[in-house]
Amino acid sequence: MISCVVFSFFFSTGTRDGKYGQCLGSITVLGIIASRIHFLIHSGLRVDSNVGKVRKELLQIPDCFDSLDLFRVKLLALKISFDPPAAAPGFYFKLNRRAVTGIVAAISTCSGVLFGELIKNGAANNPSTFGILTTILVWNTATVFHNAICIWYNFIQHLYASYFLVVALELKEINAKWSTLVKQDLEKNLNACLQVFSILEELVLTFNQDFSVGIISDIGYSFISSIVFSFFFCTLARDGKSEQCFGMGFLLFVIASRIYYFAEGGLRVYLNVGAVRKELLLVKDGFDSHTLFKAKLLALKISLDPPLIAPGFYFKLDRRAVSGIVAALSTYILILFQFRQDEI
Secondary structure (H helix, E strand, O other): OHHHHHHHHHHHHHHHHOOHHHHHHHHHHHHHHHHHHHHHHHHHHHHHHHHHHHHHHHHOOOOOOOHHHHHHHHHHHHHHHHOOOOOOOOOOOOOOHHHHHHHHHHHHHHHHHHHHHHHHOOOOOOOOHHHHHHHHHHHHHHHHHOHHHHHHHHHHHHHHHHHHHHHHHHHHHHHHOOOHHHHHHHHHHHHHHHHHHHHHHHHHHHHHHHHHHHHHHHHHHHHHHHHHHHHHHHHHHHHOOHHHHHHHHHHHHHHHHHHHHHHHHHHHHHHHHHHHHHHHHOOOOOOOHHHHHHHHHHHHHHHHOOOOOOOOOOOOOOHHHHHHHHHHHHHHHHHHHHHHHHHO
16 A cells, blocks of 8 residues: 555656656556556455355345254354454455545545645655655565565465375375275266365466466566566676665565465476376276276366466476576576667
């Protein structure tokens, strides 16, 4: 929220002064930060809506049940009304009409106050040292604390990767213990594995529908920030400004760790889903034809459209991804240096 206010102010001053470079940069960063806010409050709204549906159904349960069970149901509905189990800060911060109106009003008011104070003091074109330091502090703090989102995302990826690994290990055990004597038990376990995988596939699809836009925008923001901070780091190192170089290197490390968390989790899920596919292809032909058909069909589906958490299908930490990231960073840094040299 604070970053939105600051960059809204920069966008306003850039528009007024005709500084289209500042204007374009500010609106780009503002869009990315706004997507972060949407990422948080949209998930809060989904949780709040589903918890509300649970409460509604609890209140509609008829009175024909046992009195003790009915008392527990009504007590749970009352508890949900006063203290719903919403992920913080979802109880206070969710995407509804009131929240959107409040956010727009707050950003407009704060930006207008900042803009008006600078004009009043005659310092619109000469921002104070305090203002510059405050902006730097806000930006650095937001960058560091925002890393918690990618850590949470990495945890979700590892959780799904563990589930897929359990399915792969169970399928491996089924293939290893294949025997006509225990065919019925193994076929039952195989059907259970197929059912569990289908449930996991639906969970991944739901997660992607809710969070893929925010995650992809955050990865794009991380790449852009890495390029900019790498350029500043190289420039400061060349000029011998060790203090600024140290601070910029710290921010670059934070952004790089964010990219690592995104890519490493995607690789784990990718490898474990591949292990499931491998074991499905090794299923023996002695099973029931219907079960065997479902196993082969699922293996084909995984080959064409694996259930990976977005954007894990395109963004995972392998040799090709590392080479591409290093090549892209090096290329853009050289381009920025060339522009800097032309300006000098």
